[in-house]
Amino acid sequence: MPTERTPVIIDIKGLQVLVDVLIEQGNEVFGPQVIDDVIAIRPLTSVDQLPAGWTDDQGAGRYRLHNDHSHGRFGYAVGPQAWKPLLHEPTLHTLSMTQSHAADPVEVHVTATRKGRRAFLGVRPCELEAIVRLDTVLLRGPNVDRAYRSARSDLMLIVVNCTVPASTCFCTAMNTGPRVSENVTIHDLEITELVNEHDGGPRYVVTPASRQGAEILDVLGSRTSTVAMTNQDALDIEAGFRRAESSIERHVDTKELHDVMIASSENALWAELADRCLACGNCTAVCPTCFCTSVNEITDLSGTTTERWRHWDSCFSLEFSRVGNAPVRSSVASRYRHWLTHKLGTWHDQFDESGCVGCGRCITWCPVGIDLTAEIPALRTAALSGGDSRPASGDQ
Amino acid sequence: MTVTMRPARAPDIPISYGVLERSDETHDVATLRTYPVAGRLPSFAPGQFSMIGIAGVGEVPISISSPADDDTAHSYTIRAIGAVTQRLVRAGVGDVVTVRGPFGRPWDMASAEGGDVAFIAGGIGIAPLRAAIEEVVRDRQRYGRIIVLVGATTPDNVVFRPWLESLRQTGVDVRLTVDRPGPDASSWFGNVGLVTELIVDAVGSVSRVVQDDNPGDEATRDRLSAFLCGPDAMMMATVVELEQLGVDPDHIQLTLERNMQCAIGTCGHCQLGGLLICRDGPVVTATQLGDALTTSEL
Amino acid sequence: MRPRLLPRPTNTPPTLAVWKFASCDGCQLSLLDCEDELIAMVEHLSIAYFPEASSAMIGGPYDLSLVEGSVSTPHHLERIYQIRANSNTLVTIGACATAGGIQALRNGHDIDEFMSIVYAHPEYVETLAAATPVSDYVDVDFELRGCPIDRGQLLEVIAAFLTNRPPRISSVSVCVECKSRGLPCVMVAGGTPCLGPVTHAGCGALCPAYGRGCYGCFGPSESPNTDSLNEQLADLGLDNRQLERLWRGFSGWSPEFRAAADNAHGKDNEP
CATH class of the missing domain: 3.40.50.700 (NADH:ubiquinone oxidoreductase-like, 20kDa subunit)
Structure with missing residues (x-):
């Protein structure tokens, strides 16, 4: 990168100027806000919309917000959804086909993909890592997903490091947070919020991460007062990350985790999990890396016009694995096994990285609170001891 | 907002092919010969598949069964199982179907050159092998013996029987077997039993002869290449049989079917363990496959 | 079916x-x-x-x-x-x-x-x-x-x-529609009892869109694990009588919801 990574410090007014500059440059800005008792991503024009003082209390199958009246705007961990719905839409019209008679050529109208500049403010490091994973699947394969490509172009990614992890987080285990990794290069700005409850409002340490980010920072410098980072600030930041890291309660041992997952295919744990699992698909919908989709064709009554819609699908649905007239994975045990094995094991085979970024959403938003971090040790133990020979599935 | 586009090469956009000819292979299997009506698919290699469909009904993955050197028209042999295939099998001459493709990794024919070749099919599995067999027969000086083993449930369900008979006339070792000869058993002169039961006699003898010629030579293990297509259980049993005969698993190729939907590796449906079948297959080696088919509901 | x-x-x-x-x-x-x-x-x-x-x-x-x-x-x-x-x-x-x-x-x-x-x-x-x-x-x-x-x-x-084809009616859970609409889960975020995870989709998550739990109008989904949901609902504070009433709604006579209700009822009658 040609630009020096020199951080500057701005206050909350400066953060508003950043938002203003982004909007002036033609971006639609999105950021976290309190909507319907959760922190959701919505279009944002003012820093007053940010969740001031709000923090999230998360546990297995449980999420509550409370306001501790702190000065921070980013004093929460992660909301119910990452940025996936904006990049990989839940439902998308892809094309329409017209054919009046069986012998007519099919006329295809391809739906235009979205256009326009956007800026995402408040991307968590684990969420940024999830975008890296989606990029690999949808942009770096032999074929490119055209809708995702459009959504990813003209996009400014502004990371806000995580200083208040939730109890469901395990980013330190997956090496995806709480601070953005130096190995990730897809973002434009990196921000760390500094909150000192004794001396007024929050301050933001802003570091450029791309040429565009540096340019924005230059404009910001001309429009608002910025100060350089002091040694004390640097110490405060480091202390903040150490606090964040040490507050992370959940852990996954990733040593040879791929092999553990592959060796666990016959483990009886899957059947036990199926007793609890609702196969409702919530974990896949909230997972920031789950990318699976299906296509549905809607016809008019005459069958002349067909609208092709793509929508999120889940490997927990019976239809997902259908071949011919029967699903390959009919038992819930096999569906759960597929999901978790893909996340932690076969994703490496397919895409050379982990499918899990440790955000903990699948734990929080599972209606019955299934916690993968609590299940993996049993898989590891069984795999190391030569495996559990009881069948994984069958009578479900 | 929509814009009209007519790109022939975008892999996610269907183009129109017309049914030039249709032939009934069995009571529920038909072959459609299709020609380009608007746009044209890129050229393909044996083993690759297209997503063929009826607008408004859906798409299914079907291997191209016509020879790869003929790009004027493509043949698809289809068994009526679900909504789409039932409609395709009933399609009339002149009807227009949608196609996208070709997709996936083809048969690796080059690796088989210089040795004996066995094609082992179960049921309609002979269709994805047909283009490969045609290629081997055409270039037969590059190969040793050519063996074609086909299993079906009943004599009526043997697909491409006239073609198989014509192959036999050209010196290919064609052997057929059925599970049940049917009420009119006297008219069935082939074998009765599983296709795996033909392997030792047909393939095993070849393997032994070659090994006897070059005792102790590791290379002889590579002299037989096998190409498999059929139900998962049939292919697994065949792999076991071939490996017991000493055939190198790298030289056993199988074509797999899972729920291919996008066919371009982005929808996630066709996973089989670490494999994305539309991207890493449909043709894989027994080595790549590992125990993926022996793990239930994988 | x-x-x-x-x-x-x-x-x-x-x-x-x-x-x-x-x-x-x-x-x-x-x-x-x-x-x-x-x-x-x-x-x-x-x-x-x-x-x-x-x-x-x-x-x-x-x-x-x-x-x-x-x-x-x-x-x-x-x-x-x-x-x-x-x-x-x-x-x-x-x-x-x-x-x-x-x-x-x-x-x-x-x-x-x-x-x-x-x-x-x-x-x-x-x-x-x-x-x-x-x-x-x-x-x-x-x-x-x-x-x-x-x-x-x-x-x-x-x-x-x-057009002589099978209808494309998905039998997945209401949660799929709920999440597709970007609605926060009323059960996880609000502690509201909801039958959505075991209920057949089709309504477009109408009730959760208004902050209410699903009443199960569309009947059981394709893989309804009612036992597990019963346990979770009990953890949310529903007693067996409330559980039974929740299941005995518009689709309460469906075999799966009936069994769930009977299960809750039976627990109530246990000594």
Whole structure:
């Protein structure tokens, strides 16, 4: 990168100027806000919309917000959804086909993909890592997903490091947070919020991460007062990350985790999990890396016009694995096994990285609170001891 | 907002092919010969598949069964199982179907050159092998013996029987077997039993002869290449049989079917363990496959 | 269930009949609610029998019969056999026709006692002991769920019939629709009891969109783990009586929800 990574410090007014500059440059800005008792991503024009003082209390199958009246705007961990719905839409019209008679050529109208500049403010490091994973699947394969490509172009990614992890987080285990990794290069700005409850409002340490980010920072410098980072600030930041890291309660041992997952295919744990699992698909919908989709064709009554819609699908649905007239994975045990094995094991085979970024959403938003971090040790133990020979599935 | 586009090469956009000819292979299997009506698919290699469909009904993955050197028209042999295939099998001459493709990794024919070749099919599995067999027969000086083993449930369900008979006339070792000869058993002169039961006699003898010629030579293990297509259980049993005969698993190729939907590796449906079948297959080696088919509901 | 729509004769527009059994008419109204599509529908279908909409009644046989309501009286029983015999394709619409409906709450109880309380002259009332789904008596080609049914899904079933393909009606959970709309989970974020995780999609997560838990109108989803949900709902503070009432709703007579309710009821009666 040609630009020096020199951080500057701005206050909350400066953060508003950043938002203003982004909007002036033609971006639609999105950021976290309190909507319907959760922190959701919505279009944002003012820093007053940010969740001031709000923090999230998360546990297995449980999420509550409370306001501790702190000065921070980013004093929460992660909301119910990452940025996936904006990049990989839940439902998308892809094309329409017209054919009046069986012998007519099919006329295809391809739906235009979205256009326009956007800026995402408040991307968590684990969420940024999830975008890296989606990029690999949808942009770096032999074929490119055209809708995702459009959504990813003209996009400014502004990371806000995580200083208040939730109890469901395990980013330190997956090496995806709480601070953005130096190995990730897809973002434009990196921000760390500094909150000192004794001396007024929050301050933001802003570091450029791309040429565009540096340019924005230059404009910001001309429009608002910025100060350089002091040694004390640097110490405060480091202390903040150490606090964040040490507050992370959940852990996954990733040593040879791929092999553990592959060796666990016959483990009886899957059947036990199926007793609890609702196969409702919530974990896949909230997972920031789950990318699976299906296509549905809607016809008019005459069958002349067909609208092709793509929508999120889940490997927990019976239809997902259908071949011919029967699903390959009919038992819930096999569906759960597929999901978790893909996340932690076969994703490496397919895409050379982990499918899990440790955000903990699948734990929080599972209606019955299934916690993968609590299940993996049993898989590891069984795999190391030569495996559990009881069948994984069958009578479900 | 929509814009009209007519790109022939975008892999996610269907183009129109017309049914030039249709032939009934069995009571529920038909072959459609299709020609380009608007746009044209890129050229393909044996083993690759297209997503063929009826607008408004859906798409299914079907291997191209016509020879790869003929790009004027493509043949698809289809068994009526679900909504789409039932409609395709009933399609009339002149009807227009949608196609996208070709997709996936083809048969690796080059690796088989210089040795004996066995094609082992179960049921309609002979269709994805047909283009490969045609290629081997055409270039037969590059190969040793050519063996074609086909299993079906009943004599009526043997697909491409006239073609198989014509192959036999050209010196290919064609052997057929059925599970049940049917009420009119006297008219069935082939074998009765599983296709795996033909392997030792047909393939095993070849393997032994070659090994006897070059005792102790590791290379002889590579002299037989096998190409498999059929139900998962049939292919697994065949792999076991071939490996017991000493055939190198790298030289056993199988074509797999899972729920291919996008066919371009982005929808996630066709996973089989670490494999994305539309991207890493449909043709894989027994080595790549590992125990993926022996793990239930994988 | 496996969608099974039969081919229709191609030379004449197929005839449509709409039948009512024990029901509130709400599902038939969903058909009338199709407004814009109704014009297109009469181009492709000849409406032969639909008393709710037209006084013109043409005799059978009918190509497509839509049946609303549960089988609740001896007269219903006679009619449903006649209708089946007179229909090429028979589709049941709504929770009453597919699962018995809210009136199935009477099932398994003393019907004579109910009648003596409700009616001044119970001797004039002819009823069956149970209100049950149509599929308990005759073959049904497709069951369209909902209380009421979803208009878009009804159009899909009719379009599928007209174009001779199986209807594409997903049987996944309501959660899939909820998350697709970007709604926060009312159970996880609010502690509100919700049957969404085990309920068949189709409503578009209507209740959660208004902060309410799902009532299970569309009946059980494809893989309903009601035992596990019962445990979670109990953890949220529901006692067994509340649990039982939650399950015994519009689709309470569906085998899966009935078992869940019985399970909760049984726990209550344990020593």
